[in-house]
Amino acid sequence: MLLDLGIVFGRVAFVMMFMLNLGGILTWVERKQSAIMQDRIGANRASIFGFRVMGLLHPLADAIKMLTKEDFRPARADRFLFSLAPFVSVFFALVAFASIPFGDTLRVGDRVIPLQAVTLNVGVLYVFAMLSLGVYGVMMAGWSSANNFALLGAQRAAALMITAEIAIGASIMGVVMVYGSLNLQDIARAQGNALFPQWLGQWVPAWGVLTQPLGFILFLTAGIAATKRIPFDMPEGESEIIGYFVEYSGMKFGMFAMADFLETVVIAGMTTALFLGGWQVPYLMADGFHFPWGAVATLPQPAVAVLQVGSFVVKVCVVIFFMMLIRWTLPRFRYDQAMRLGWLGLFPLSILNIVLTGVLLLLLGGRA
Amino acid sequence: MAEPVRRDFMLGEGAGTGSGGQQNLHVGVGPAHPAMHGIIRIQTEIDGEFIRKADVEIGYLHRAFEKDCEVGGYNNAIPYTDRLNYVSPLINNFAYAAAVEKLLGIEVTERCKFIRTVMSEISRVCDHLTCVGASAMELGAFTVFLYMIKAREYLWELVEDVTGARLTISYGRVGGVKADLPDGFAAKMTTAFKETREVLDEVHRLLTGNRIFMDRMVGVGVLSREETIGYAITGPLLRAAGVGYDVRRAQPHWAYDRVQWEVPTQKDGDNYSRYLVRMAEMEQSMRIAEQALAMMPGGAINVDFEGRPIDPAAYVDQGKQGKTEGLLLVPITLSPNLQGQNRAAWNQVNAHDKRVVLPPKETTYGSIEGLMNHFMLIMEGYGIRPPLGEAYFATEGANGELGFYVVSDGTDRPYRVRCRPPCLPPLAALHRMIEGEQIADLIPTFGSVNMIGGELDR
Numbered sequence: 048m049l050l051d052l053g054i055v056f057g058r059v060a061f062v063m064m065f066m067l068n069l070g071g072i073l074t075w076v077e078r079k080q081s082a083i084m085q086d087r088i089g090a091n092r093a094s095i096f097g098f099r100v101m102g103l104l105h106p107l108a109d110a111i112k113m114l115t116k117e118d119f120r121p122a123r124a125d126r127f128l129f130s131l132a133p134f135v136s137v138f139f140a141l142v143a144f145a146s147i148p149f150g151d152t153l154r155v156g157d158r159v160i161p162l163q164a165v166t167l168n169v170g171v172l173y174v175f176a177m178l179s180l181g182v183y184g185v186m187m188a189g190w191s192s193a194n195n196f197a198l199l200g201a202q203r204a205a206a207l208m209i210t211a212e213i214a215i216g217a218s219i220m221g222v223v224m225v226y227g228s229l230n231l232q233d234i235a236r237a238q239g240n241a242l243f244p245q246w247l248g249q250w251v252p253a254w255g256v257l258t259q260p261l262g263f264i265l266f267l268t269a270g271i272a273a274t275k276r277i278p279f280d281m282p283e284g285e286s287e288i289i290g291y292f293v294e295y296s297g298m299k300f301g302m303f304a305m306a307d308f309l310e311t312v313v314i315a316g317m318t319t320a321l322f323l324g325g326w327q328v329p330y331l332m333a334d335g336f337h338f339p340w341g342a343v344a345t346l347p348q349p350a351v352a353v354l355q356v357g358s359f360v361v362k363v364c365v366v367i368f369f370m371m372l373i374r375w376t377l378p379r380f381r382y383d384q385a386m387r388l389g390w391l392g393l394f395p396l397s398i399l400n401i402v403l404t405g406v407l408l409l410l411l412g413g414r415a
Numbered sequence: 416m417a418e419p420v421r422r423d424f425m426l427g428e429g430a431g432t433g434s435g436g437q438q439n440l441h442v443g444v445g446p447a448h449p450a451m452h453g454i455i456r457i458q459t460e461i462d463g464e465f466i467r468k469a470d471v472e473i474g475y476l477h478r479a480f481e482k483d484c485e486v487g488g489y490n491n492a493i494p495y496t497d498r499l500n501y502v503s504p505l506i507n508n509f510a511y512a513a514a515v516e517k518l519l520g521i522e523v524t525e526r527c528k529f530i531r532t533v534m535s536e537i538s539r540v541c542d543h544l545t546c547v548g549a550s551a552m553e554l555g556a557f558t559v560f561l562y563m564i565k566a567r568e569y570l571w572e573l574v575e576d577v578t579g580a581r582l583t584i585s586y587g588r589v590g591g592v593k594a595d596l597p598d599g600f601a602a603k604m605t606t607a608f609k610e611t612r613e614v615l616d617e618v619h620r621l622l623t624g625n626r627i628f629m630d631r632m633v634g635v636g637v638l639s640r641e642e643t644i645g646y647a648i649t650g651p652l653l654r655a656a657g658v659g660y661d662v663r664r665a666q667p668h669w670a671y672d673r674v675q676w677e678v679p680t681q682k683d684g685d686n687y688s689r690y691l692v693r694m695a696e697m698e699q700s701m702r703i704a705e706q707a708l709a710m711m712p713g714g715a716i717n718v719d720f721e722g723r724p725i726d727p728a729a730y731v732d733q734g735k736q737g738k739t740e741g742l743l744l745v746p747i748t749l750s751p752n753l754q755g756q757n758r759a760a761w762n763q764v765n766a767h768d769k770r771v772v773l774p775p776k777e778t779t780y781g782s783i784e785g786l787m788n789h790f791m792l793i794m795e796g797y798g799i800r801p802p803l804g805e806a807y808f809a810t811e812g813a814n815g816e817l818g819f820y821v822v823s824d825g826t827d828r829p830y831r832v833r834c835r836p837p838c839l840p841p842l843a844a845l846h847r848m849i850e851g852e853q854i855a856d857l858i859p860t861f862g863s864v865n866m867i868g869g870e871l872d873r
């Protein structure tokens with residue numbers, strides 16, 4: 048009993064630590080990656096006893112700075128909502144990751160531990176519910192700050208979130224249809240099967256990006272919109288309306304920044320789970336590698352689990368890298384342009400994708 | 416508890432009167448707003464995302480430039496002009512100096528004309544780089560901004576080589592320039608231009624066809640050809656509206672009529688046209704600078720004196736002891752700060768007019784005439800004394816016609832100095848460009864105007 052509790056706690060703790068640490072490191076990645084892209088050196092000054100570790104101590108220094116800064120609250124602000132808003136933002140971004148599987152199962156003795164914080168059979172819906180709820184933090188912040196710029200930002204965030212969520216929801220329907228489940232673990236598992244075994248043999252795994260190429264592009268676009276980062280950063284729009292967090296300072300501001308990074312991680316995690324095979328390593332089965340040319344390399348179960356978790360982490364990092372690349376390359380959409388893209392571009396295309404997927408499934412007779 | 420107060424605050428004047436009708440939100444953009452480079456305030460009335468009314472308020476950076484100029488001698492105003500358009504201060508320097516020269520009726524030397532042309536064009540490229548980069552940054556493309564600032568850095572290193580400073584350069588002088596170009600300038604300029612061209616090419620690839628960028632810029636902030644002319648707007652904004660007017664072409668001065676170049680124009684008068692005009696102008700400016708440098712007379716300084724250079728103190732001693740025979744032919748070792756100011760260089764870049772231009776150091780130290788000449792120009796109450804009269808001289812600043820109007824009452828101080836800032840007319844028309852557009856369009860439009868606070872508010 049106590050052991051079961053401990054295992055559940057461990058799973059949750061792993062996801063929490065993964066999210067929080069990755070979120071923290073992302074501030075460093077953002078600085079360093081942008082610096083490399085822009086021919087700069089990037090943050091490298093923070094040091095402990097002269098050790099600079101390529102600026103890796105900056106997230107730590109930032110945290111200390113933010114915690115010790117004055118926690119400013121405008122006189123006209125709504126005291127309760129103003130303080131609550133950043134917590135709402137961070138909380139929902141943090142819990143959203145819970146149902147994303149980071150590995151298959153780990154067998155210790157006769158125990159089978161699912162590598163997922165929460166096993167939900169509607170995991171896809173859960174993630175999006177949490178992501179959508181996160182926007183309440185933004186709206187609260189915008190409204191309670193009693194600042195016109197913040198209000199505009201909140202308004203934009205609400206509109207953007209609806210646009211993005213609808214497009215996200217519609218674009219993953221194709222995936223759900225192909226793999227026949229709303230459970231993220233099942234979807235990840237199904238992506239280990241071979242794609243068109245009758246024609247391609249065991250060579251190509253049925254990853255979502257291959258079965259749903261259009262869905263992948265639509266989802267990633269809408270996902271970036273959901274993270275409220277460039278090119279969809281109109282709620283922030285630092286040069287236009289400064290953003291919904293214009294009145295925030297100190298750690299509360301830091302929490303909003305953190306929430307953006309966490310959302311990036313969640314979207315990257317979802318992209319991985321739905322389209323990049325989740326924790327799958329090509330040709331790795333539960334008992335080791337089964338290569339399509341017939342070779343077999345048996346591995347102990349814990350090693351398989353470690354490989355799977357590692358594969359998941361690497362994939363998430365690659366997707367984050369790609370999202371950062373976009374963030375530092377493109378200019379920002381205008382409010383109405385993002386709306387037009389969402390409602391007249393992403394949404395109809397997602398519907399088209401659903402129809403196409405349905406027709407193809409019918410023609411091919413069943414699932415991939 | 417704060418309910419009624421907040422309503423007043425959010426809705427602006429007339430809120431809370433219970434009228435219940437539709438009201439616009441008042442948003443004051445600036446003076447402390449990240450995109451209001453320089454200091455300016457745009458009081459907007461917005462309906463949703465659309466700007467219904469905009470009121471542009473200027474004057475936050477007023478520091479009495481014109482009045483300050485009346486206080487000192489004619490050359491004392493040069494450092495003030497640095498602070499007008501602080502992104503391309505060299506053009507201001509030269510334009511002011513040229514206005515005073517026109518008043519005096521003197522002609523600068525050929526080499527000086529070419530130096531002014533080259534340095535003006537380098538400054539223009541710096542200015543356009545800053546403007547386009549900043550506009551891109553305000554649209555969210557931060558990388559483009561840093562690329563362009565990198566290119567500007569190469570050019571600023573050139574400016575630093577020539578003038579000894581990066582921003583407050585004070586390089587122009589009435590009757591010439593401070594010093595000749597340093598050794599190896601041509602090679603450095605070639606390298607810097609090569610780097611700049613690479614950056615421009617990169618930016619073209621990043622922005623010019625970029626769907627998002629085009630959506631944000633095409634058809635935004637439009638000012639018609641008629642209105643542009645009506646508001647007396649010059650520079651890239653006018654050329655973007657389809658009028659090929661350029662002061663360098665219309666009233667050729669310095670070396671602009673001796674080099675091959677084009678005046679790029681566009682038709683639409685929107686932000687995208689302004690961007691394209693600026694991008695094309697940078698290439699033209701580099702063309703002008705390259706040609707002018709190649710055509711510059713007396714490239715290397717001719718060593719027309721004998722013997723080894725001697726120490727200035729020893730030089731003065733010899734003069735005092737009356738050992739002046741041949742002394743004026745001996746060069747002196749100048750401090751590195753005075754590079755390009757030895758007699759040969761000095762005479763090439765400065766007008767030969769004792770009323771205006773200080774004698775070279777050798778002459779000052781080595782002859783009584785030189786010493787007297789020096790003091791006549793330096794002493795309080797003496798100095799440059801143009802004849803009674805007035806003169807207006809305009810050159811093409813980075814943002815348009817930059818003119819100086821100088822009035823002399825015959826004393827050593829200007830009676831009046833008036834600057835025609837290229838930024839002012841577009842700012843008067845700014846509300847026409849942004850009303851009816853969205854609040855997000857305010858920023859790129861304001862960026863495309865390239866307002867420089869120092870020049871606007873003087």
